Amino acid sequence: MRTMERHPGEGEVSGVPRMQSTAGRLARLGFADGARAERLLDGLGAEAEADAGLLDALVATADPDLALTSLSRLADRDPDILPALRDAPEARQRLLSVFGVSAALAEHVVRHPDHWRILSGPAVRPMSRELRAALLSAVGAPPEVAEPVAASRGQAALTALRVAYRDRLLHLAARDLSGASSLSEVTAELSDLAGAALEAGLALARADVPEAAKVSLSVIGMGKCGARELNYISDVDVIFVAEPRDGLDETEALRIATKLAQGMMRACSASTPEGALWEVDAALRPEGKNGPLVRTLTSHLAYYRRWAKTWEFQALLKARPVAGDLELGGRYTEAVNELVWQAATRDNFVDDVQAMRRRVESHVRGDEAERQIKLGPGGLRDIEFAVQLLQLVHGRHDPLLRRRATLAALAALSRGGYVGRDDAKALAEAYSFLRGIEHLVQLHRLRRTHVVPEDPPDLRRIGRALGMGVDPVGEFTTRWKRHAREARRLHEKLFYRPLLQAVARLPEQEERLSPTAAKARLEALGYADPEGALRHIAALTSGVSRRAAIQRTLLPVMLGWFADAPDPDAGLLGFRQVSDKLGATPWYLRLLRDETAAAERMAKLLGTSRYATGLLLNAPEAVTMLGSGAELATRPKETLLAEVTAGVQRHGENGEAAVAGVRGLRRRELFRTAVADLMGVIDIEQVGLALSELNDVTIQAALDVAVGKVSMERREDFPTRFAVIAMGRLGGLECSYGSDADVMFVHDPHPGVPDRAASEAAHAVANELRRLLALPAPDPPLLIDPDLRPEGRQGPLVRSLASYAAYYRRWSAPWESQALLRARFSAGDAQLGKEFTELIAPLRYPAGGVNGDALREIRRLKARMEAERLPRGADPSLHTKLGRGGLSDVEWVAQLLQLRHAATVPDLRTPRTLAALRAAAAAGLIEQADVEVLADAWLFASRVRDAIMLVRGRAADSIPTLVRDRALIARALGYPPGGSEDFVDDYRRATRRARRVMERVFYQ
Structure with missing residues (x-):
C-alpha cells in the first residue's frame, strides 16, 4: 500500500505561493471542497503561507480535505507544530x-x-521484543524478564497502554501507507503488537491477583493473530x-488462571478516555462460550x-503462543498439531467441512453481500477457506504444507503441485489486494468492518491510497471486482478442475491429480461415492466433441454446487442423466454455460430433491424455467385452465391423449412449484x-374429456349438470405434493330428464374421470378419493343435489358437518357448485353452534383417531399428521371454532385452516398468542411433510x-x-407448544 503521489492532470504545485491559490485551483489540485480548504489554509497563518512544500504534501495524500482538517485541528492544539513539521519533512x-x-x-x-x-x-x-518492551513499560511492568511480573494498577495504566499501542499503530500505518512495509510485514507487526498488548494486559491482571505466581498461564493466539496476519482492528x-x-491443586490453579485470563481480557477491552483496544474473544476454546475459560493441557x-x-x-x-508462559504454549501447539493433521481421516470430516463452508455465507447480510470483502462472494474467507481445506486434505501426507499464514500456505501448495503456479499467483494477488482494501477501510475510523463503502468520497480516498490517479473511483472499483471474480473461481481452480484431469484430457498446464488424490478430494x-462420481465425470467430459468441451x-463449477447441496452424489448422477437426455440439444449446455443462475439452481435441485429430479427426467425441457426467477412464479389458475382447455379441444375425440397432455402440463407445473419451493x-x-x-385444473380438464366421451357413447347431450366438490386438503387449498384429491360428486338432472338416466350418465362420468387420471404415466398420479361422501365407500359414488339434501336433512x-367445513x-x-355449498351451509355453520352431544361426539372421535389411526410403532411426537401438536391437532381446533361460531362470525366461513384461526383471533374467540403457536406448528408440519416428499420422492407422514x-x-x-438434531428439536418444541x-x- 502506498499513499497517492501527485498525478498528471491534478496540477503542478511546487513553488506556487499558497496565497495565490484560489478555491477553484485547490479543487483542481484534489480538494473536494476548495472554498473550505482555502479557509483552513488561511487559518494556519503565515507559517503555512511561507511553507511552499506544505500544499504539495497535502495534495499527495489520499484525502487532502481530511488531511488538512486534521492538520488544522492539530495546529489549534499546538501552534508550534507547523515550523516543527517544516523542519522534519x-x-x-x-x-x-x-x-x-x-x-x-x-x-x-x-x-x-x-x-x-x-x-x-x-x-x-x-522487532517483536521492542513492541513487547514498549507496551510493558507503558503499564509499569519490567520487560526484561521472560514472563513479566505485575504491572501498575488502575485507570492510568489502562490509559497508558492504549496511548502506547496507538503510538505504535501510528508508526506502522505511516510505513504501510508510504509503501515502506509489505502486506506480510504489516500483518505480522499488527499480530506482534496484539501479542504485546495481551502481555501487557496479563501484567495488569497480575497486579489484581496476588496468587498469580502459583500458576503458569499461556495465551494461545488463534485466527489471524495466531497466523501473524492480523488486520488493523479486529477481535x-x-x-x-x-x-x-x-x-x-489443579482446581485452585484453574481458579487463579481464570481470574488472570478475565483480567487480561478486561484490560484490553475496557473503555477508557482513550477508548478500548479490541475485544479478546475466547469463543474458539473447547465447548465454546459454554466451556470453561481456562483448561489444563491434559x-x-x-x-x-x-x-x-x-x-x-x-x-x-493457526494456533501460536503469543503471551504468558511461551514454553507451556509451545507444548500445547506441538501436542495439538499431531491431531490437526489427522482431522481429514475423521468420520464426520465431510459434514463438518460443509458446515464450515456454509457458515461463511450465513453471516453475510443480504444488502452487504456484494460489498463484503471478507465474507461475501469472492471475499477473503473464500480464499482462506480453500487454502485451509487443501491443507487439511493434503497436509497429513506433506509436512511442507503445515503453515499458519494464508499466503505462506498458498505458496507451499503451489510448490508442492497442489495448486498451479499461475493460479497461486492470481489468488495471492487477489488476497493481497483485498487485504489492502480491508486495511484502508478499517484505518479510517479504526472500526471493525469489512464492508466497502458506497459513497464516492470514501471510494476516492481508497483508490488514491492504492495509488490510482486520474479516475481513482472507477479504477479501484474495476480492480476490486476483477480480483473478487478471480477469488470466486477458487473452488474451480483449487478443487474441481483437477478432478477432471484425473479422468479426462485437459491441457498439460493444468494440475494433475492421481485417482487416489482425486477420490480423497x-x-x-462431501461425495459419499467418489469412485462413482469419477465415473460420471469421465462420462460427461471424455472425448473431443463440443458437448464434452x-x-x-x-463441471468444475457444477461440482462445487453439488457439494453445496445435501446429496452431492445424487446431484451429479441426476446431472449426468439429464445431460444424457439433452446433451445433443444445442440450447441445453449453452443455457447452463451462459446462465449462471440456471446452472446453480439445477445443481441445488438435483442434489436436494429426488421428486424434482424425477419430474425433470421425464420432462427435461423444463430446465429452461431455471434460467429466470420470473419463470418460477406461480401461474394463475385462469391461465392454466385456458391452456388445458385448448389442449383438450386440439385432441378432439382422443380423450386419453388429451388427458396425457394435461398430465404433462401438470408435471411441468409441479416442477415449477417444487423449484420455487426449494x-x-x-x-x-x-x-x-x-x-x-x-x-382443480387437472380435474376440470379430465372432467371435460369424460363428459365428452360419455356423451358421444350415449349419442346425446349430457343429461345432467355435474360438479366436483373438493374436500379435505384439496378443499382447504392446502394440498401437499403427495396429496390425493378428496372429492364428492354431485349432479342435477336437466328438466325432463329421468333421474335414472341422469344418474347413470353421472356415474359413468365419475368413473371415467377416475380412470383417466389413474392411467399409467411417467408423472405423479392424481388419485381421486371419494370416501368422504355420505355413507363413505358403502354409499353411491354420485348423488343428485336433491339426494344430498335428503341425506343431510x-x-x-x-363428523360430516366437520368434514363439510372444507367443501368448496x-x-x-359452477352454479351447481354454488347451490351445493348453499345447501350445506346450515350443516357446517350451524345456528347456535354445536350442541353438547355433538361436541362430545367430536371430542370422542378425536381421541379415537389418535388411538387407532396412528401407525403402529410411530413416534407420536414425530408424526406430522396425527402426532401430538401436528396438523390434525391444529385443524380440529380451527374446525371446532368454526362449528361453534361461524353462524355469527362470517369471516370464519373459510375452508382454510390458518385463515379460520386468524379470523377467530380477530373476533376475540382465541388469544392471538395461541393462534401464533398453532400456526407455527401447522406451518412447520406442512413444510416437513412436503420436504419428505421432495427429498425422498415418496410421501410419508413421519419424520x-x-x-x-x-x-x-x-x-x-x-x-x-449437521443440523438434523436441531431440526428435530425445533419440530418437537413447536408441536409440544401447539399440543398444550x-x-x-x-x-x-
Whole structure:
C-alpha cells in the first residue's frame, strides 16, 4: 500500500505561493471542497503561507480535505507544530499520509500533539521484543524478564497502554501507507503488537491477583493473530491453557488462571478516555462460550481427542503462543498439531467441512453481500477457506504444507503441485489486494468492518491510497471486482478442475491429480461415492466433441454446487442423466454455460430433491424455467385452465391423449412449484394454494374429456349438470405434493330428464374421470378419493343435489358437518357448485353452534383417531399428521371454532385452516398468542411433510428415523450441515407448544 503521489492532470504545485491559490485551483489540485480548504489554509497563518512544500504534501495524500482538517485541528492544539513539521519533512509526509486516510489516528495525534515525533526516526520495522518492551513499560511492568511480573494498577495504566499501542499503530500505518512495509510485514507487526498488548494486559491482571505466581498461564493466539496476519482492528481470538506450579491443586490453579485470563481480557477491552483496544474473544476454546475459560493441557487434549469437530482443528491450524508462559504454549501447539493433521481421516470430516463452508455465507447480510470483502462472494474467507481445506486434505501426507499464514500456505501448495503456479499467483494477488482494501477501510475510523463503502468520497480516498490517479473511483472499483471474480473461481481452480484431469484430457498446464488424490478430494467435499462420481465425470467430459468441451468448462463449477447441496452424489448422477437426455440439444449446455443462475439452481435441485429430479427426467425441457426467477412464479389458475382447455379441444375425440397432455402440463407445473419451493421463492401456504389450484385444473380438464366421451357413447347431450366438490386438503387449498384429491360428486338432472338416466350418465362420468387420471404415466398420479361422501365407500359414488339434501336433512352425523367445513367447488358446473355449498351451509355453520352431544361426539372421535389411526410403532411426537401438536391437532381446533361460531362470525366461513384461526383471533374467540403457536406448528408440519416428499420422492407422514434421510430433510428445510438434531428439536418444541394450546382450547 502506498499513499497517492501527485498525478498528471491534478496540477503542478511546487513553488506556487499558497496565497495565490484560489478555491477553484485547490479543487483542481484534489480538494473536494476548495472554498473550505482555502479557509483552513488561511487559518494556519503565515507559517503555512511561507511553507511552499506544505500544499504539495497535502495534495499527495489520499484525502487532502481530511488531511488538512486534521492538520488544522492539530495546529489549534499546538501552534508550534507547523515550523516543527517544516523542519522534519520526512516525518511531515508520513504524518500527513496517515491524516489523509485515518481520522481515528489523527484524533489520537490531536489528543497527544507531541506524539507525532514517533515518526521522525528511521522508517524501520521494530522487532517483536521492542513492541513487547514498549507496551510493558507503558503499564509499569519490567520487560526484561521472560514472563513479566505485575504491572501498575488502575485507570492510568489502562490509559497508558492504549496511548502506547496507538503510538505504535501510528508508526506502522505511516510505513504501510508510504509503501515502506509489505502486506506480510504489516500483518505480522499488527499480530506482534496484539501479542504485546495481551502481555501487557496479563501484567495488569497480575497486579489484581496476588496468587498469580502459583500458576503458569499461556495465551494461545488463534485466527489471524495466531497466523501473524492480523488486520488493523479486529477481535483477537485466543485460547487459554494453564498448569499449576509448586504442587498447587489443579482446581485452585484453574481458579487463579481464570481470574488472570478475565483480567487480561478486561484490560484490553475496557473503555477508557482513550477508548478500548479490541475485544479478546475466547469463543474458539473447547465447548465454546459454554466451556470453561481456562483448561489444563491434559484437559484440552482429552477434549480434542474425543469431542472436537473438524472446524476446531481447522481453527487450530493457526494456533501460536503469543503471551504468558511461551514454553507451556509451545507444548500445547506441538501436542495439538499431531491431531490437526489427522482431522481429514475423521468420520464426520465431510459434514463438518460443509458446515464450515456454509457458515461463511450465513453471516453475510443480504444488502452487504456484494460489498463484503471478507465474507461475501469472492471475499477473503473464500480464499482462506480453500487454502485451509487443501491443507487439511493434503497436509497429513506433506509436512511442507503445515503453515499458519494464508499466503505462506498458498505458496507451499503451489510448490508442492497442489495448486498451479499461475493460479497461486492470481489468488495471492487477489488476497493481497483485498487485504489492502480491508486495511484502508478499517484505518479510517479504526472500526471493525469489512464492508466497502458506497459513497464516492470514501471510494476516492481508497483508490488514491492504492495509488490510482486520474479516475481513482472507477479504477479501484474495476480492480476490486476483477480480483473478487478471480477469488470466486477458487473452488474451480483449487478443487474441481483437477478432478477432471484425473479422468479426462485437459491441457498439460493444468494440475494433475492421481485417482487416489482425486477420490480423497471428492470425499473431502462431501461425495459419499467418489469412485462413482469419477465415473460420471469421465462420462460427461471424455472425448473431443463440443458437448464434452462445454462439460469440461461447466463441471468444475457444477461440482462445487453439488457439494453445496445435501446429496452431492445424487446431484451429479441426476446431472449426468439429464445431460444424457439433452446433451445433443444445442440450447441445453449453452443455457447452463451462459446462465449462471440456471446452472446453480439445477445443481441445488438435483442434489436436494429426488421428486424434482424425477419430474425433470421425464420432462427435461423444463430446465429452461431455471434460467429466470420470473419463470418460477406461480401461474394463475385462469391461465392454466385456458391452456388445458385448448389442449383438450386440439385432441378432439382422443380423450386419453388429451388427458396425457394435461398430465404433462401438470408435471411441468409441479416442477415449477417444487423449484420455487426449494429456492424459497414461495412459502408453504403458497405451495398449498398452487398445488390445489393445479389439481382443480387437472380435474376440470379430465372432467371435460369424460363428459365428452360419455356423451358421444350415449349419442346425446349430457343429461345432467355435474360438479366436483373438493374436500379435505384439496378443499382447504392446502394440498401437499403427495396429496390425493378428496372429492364428492354431485349432479342435477336437466328438466325432463329421468333421474335414472341422469344418474347413470353421472356415474359413468365419475368413473371415467377416475380412470383417466389413474392411467399409467411417467408423472405423479392424481388419485381421486371419494370416501368422504355420505355413507363413505358403502354409499353411491354420485348423488343428485336433491339426494344430498335428503341425506343431510335426515342422517348427517357431526363428523360430516366437520368434514363439510372444507367443501368448496372444484370443477364442473359452477352454479351447481354454488347451490351445493348453499345447501350445506346450515350443516357446517350451524345456528347456535354445536350442541353438547355433538361436541362430545367430536371430542370422542378425536381421541379415537389418535388411538387407532396412528401407525403402529410411530413416534407420536414425530408424526406430522396425527402426532401430538401436528396438523390434525391444529385443524380440529380451527374446525371446532368454526362449528361453534361461524353462524355469527362470517369471516370464519373459510375452508382454510390458518385463515379460520386468524379470523377467530380477530373476533376475540382465541388469544392471538395461541393462534401464533398453532400456526407455527401447522406451518412447520406442512413444510416437513412436503420436504419428505421432495427429498425422498415418496410421501410419508413421519419424520424418518434413518440418520441420513433425516439429515437430507433438515438440509432441504434450510438447516446447516449437521443440523438434523436441531431440526428435530425445533419440530418437537413447536408441536409440544401447539399440543398444550390444543388441549386447553379444544377441551375447554
